[in-house]
Amino acid sequence: MKKSSFLYFIVIFVYLYLPIIVLIINSFNLNRYGLKWDGFTFQWFVAMVRNHGLMEAAGNSLLVAVASASLATFLGSFGAVGMYLYRFRGRQVLQGTLLTMLMVPDIILAIAFLVLFILLGVTLGFWSLLLAHVTFCLPFSVITVLARLQGFDPFLLDAARDLGASEGQVLHRVVFPLLRPALLASWLLSFTLSLDDVIVSSFVTGPSFDVLPLKIFSMVKVGVKPEVNALATLMIGMSVLFVIISQLLLKEKK
Amino acid sequence: MTTSRVRLFSITLVSAWIIVFGGAPLLLVLITSFLGQHPQEFYELSFSLKSYVQLIDPIYLDVMLRSVRLAALTTFFSLLAGYPFAWLTFRLPRRYRLMALILLMIPFWTNSLIRTYAVRMILGTQGVTNKLLLAAGIIDSPVRFMYTDSAVILGLIYLMLPFMILPLYVNMEKFDYRLVEASRDLGAGPLQTFRSVVIPLTLPGVIAGCIMVFVPTMGLFYVATLLGGGRKLLVGNLIQHHFLVSHNWPLGSAMSVVLIFMMISMLGLYWLVMRRFSARRSAL
Numbered sequence: 001m002k003k004s005s006f007l008y009f010i011v012i013f014v015y016l017y018l019p020i021i022v023l024i025i026n027s028f029n030l031n032r033y034g035l036k037w038d039g040f041t042f043q044w045f046v047a048m049v050r051n052h053g054l055m056e057a058a059g060n061s062l063l064v065a066v067a068s069a070s071l072a073t074f075l076g077s078f079g080a081v082g083m084y085l086y087r088f089r090g091r092q093v094l095q096g097t098l099l100t101m102l103m104v105p106d107i108i109l110a111i112a113f114l115v116l117f118i119l120l121g122v123t124l125g126f127w128s129l130l131l132a133h134v135t136f137c138l139p140f141s142v143i144t145v146l147a148r149l150q151g152f153d154p155f156l157l158d159a160a161r162d163l164g165a166s167e168g169q170v171l172h173r174v175v176f177p178l179l180r181p182a183l184l185a186s187w188l189l190s191f192t193l194s195l196d197d198v199i200v201s202s203f204v205t206g207p208s209f210d211v212l213p214l215k216i217f218s219m220v221k222v223g224v225k226p227e228v229n230a231l232a233t234l235m236i237g238m239s240v241l242f243v244i245i246s247q248l249l250l251k252e253k254k
Numbered sequence: 255m256t257t258s259r260v261r262l263f264s265i266t267l268v269s270a271w272i273i274v275f276g277g278a279p280l281l282l283v284l285i286t287s288f289l290g291q292h293p294q295e296f297y298e299l300s301f302s303l304k305s306y307v308q309l310i311d312p313i314y315l316d317v318m319l320r321s322v323r324l325a326a327l328t329t330f331f332s333l334l335a336g337y338p339f340a341w342l343t344f345r346l347p348r349r350y351r352l353m354a355l356i357l358l359m360i361p362f363w364t365n366s367l368i369r370t371y372a373v374r375m376i377l378g379t380q381g382v383t384n385k386l387l388l389a390a391g392i393i394d395s396p397v398r399f400m401y402t403d404s405a406v407i408l409g410l411i412y413l414m415l416p417f418m419i420l421p422l423y424v425n426m427e428k429f430d431y432r433l434v435e436a437s438r439d440l441g442a443g444p445l446q447t448f449r450s451v452v453i454p455l456t457l458p459g460v461i462a463g464c465i466m467v468f469v470p471t472m473g474l475f476y477v478a479t480l481l482g483g484g485r486k487l488l489v490g491n492l493i494q495h496h497f498l499v500s501h502n503w504p505l506g507s508a509m510s511v512v513l514i515f516m517m518i519s520m521l522g523l524y525w526l527v528m529r530r531f532s533a534r535r536s537a538l
Binding site for chain 2: 008016020082086088098101103105113114131134142167168196199213216236
């Protein structure tokens with residue numbers, strides 16, 4: 001690699017990682033405002049655990065993320081299998097709608113959900129969050145699974161059918177076992193998207209159900225909060241783990 | 255299960271979900287934007303173009319234009335930084351390529367609110383950025399970055415850069431590098447090769463990246479709030495205000511419709527370029 005291109009990578013990665021690294025360092029920094037290094041401490045992690053509001057919001061967010069990732073992966077994988085196996089009227093429209101939803105800005109989905117829920121009389125809280133999160137995760141799930149399906153050997157399905165498997169058995173014995181890595185990748189992506197969401201959540205949750213991004217948002221609006229640094233460090237660690245797992249899953253494909 | 259039941263189950267479920275929770279609510283937003291405004295209620299059940307007329311009001315038009323400007327600058331700088339990154343990654347040996355992509359994906363998978371907060375942490379007058387610049391002797395006294403448009407743009411690029419690089423890279427992966435060699439063999443200089451071979455062939459990736467960055471950027475109200483202070487800088491802030499604070503749904507919806515319209519125009523542009531692209535391909 002040329003020196004100049006190496007330098008370019010360094011500049012971009014410093015830009016991408018400097019804020020994250022400073023945040024991680026400050027989560028262990030005795031100095032509350034992170035202005036200078038005052039020594040190593042775990043006290044912000046203790047403060048984080050003791051902060052009831054923050055922990056409750058974290059619990060709620062995890063619940064929504066696990067539920068919506070599971071439901072989105074379930075729906076998305078069946079949808080992808082259906083779109084892959086069968087030709088039906090409206091297939092192009094369905095695919096087009098899913099791709100469009102992938103690109104619609106969050107703020108527009110957010111108000112669209114709000115209008116729908118108010119009109120249907122859905123109380124804003126866990127259920128409204130779940131429905132909204134499943135919906136914005138769904139296109140990602142379908143695409144992840146569909147990409148894996150398109151890498152399949154189509155003769156495997158024909159072979160199973162020739163050997164007398166019913167359609168249910170084909171799915172159960174052939175398609176889903178082969179899809180396992182894609183299902184996990186889809187679940188991890190949906191989980192991350194759900195936990196990451198600020199915009200949709202701030203529109204469709206109610207005062208009785210606080211979620212993490214909103215809690216963090218209201219805490220840091222005014223200044224630095226060391227408990228948030230501690231929590232952020234944990235969440236960054238989780239993202240690193242997830243990226244590595246999903247990359248390993250993708251690698252297995254080849 | 256028989257074929258027809260598997261088929262019915264898999265397709266109906268997703269289609270129904272998308273219609274009820276995807277299509278229907280978007281249609282409702284479009285309808286709401288044409289409803290009358292009511293001082294106490296969210297809307298008034300009557301047809302009215304008032305919200306669209308109000309958009310031309312300088313109060314809102316200023317924010318819209320400023321928002322477009324911020325998003326355009328964000329898109330431009332993301333492209334400027336992202337294009338070489340994607341190209342250099344594409345040119346890396348296979349092993350390092352995966353490493354560069356993983357390093358790019360980690361911030362992408364990290365909570366965006368936390369990353370915005372992290373940006374704010376290093377931009378303060380006593381933050382790391384100022385300390386580095388002071389130490390390097392580039393500035394004599396700390397500079398105030400926070401609550402300026404530059405801080406907002408810097409934060410927006412920070413969040414959106416992977417969305418620019420990934421479509422660019424996916425497009426470049428299909429690029430046949432021998433074309434560059436052919437062009438050079440035929441006597442074109444590096445600049446001419448870049449201009450007449452590389453740019454035209456990677457144009458779909460450029461447009462796809464710009465689509466992924468430009469319109470969503472205008473919705474990221476929390477970046478404007480955290481880095482730009484209380485000012486309403488982005489359309490997202492206005493929409494949020496009209497839905498959650500002043501409860502003027504028709505006006506908020508009209509603004510969203512404008513955003514959707516921008517997105518559709520960009521998709522149309524993409525479609526046009528792709529069509530010309532494939533026409534030229536088949537002519538070869």
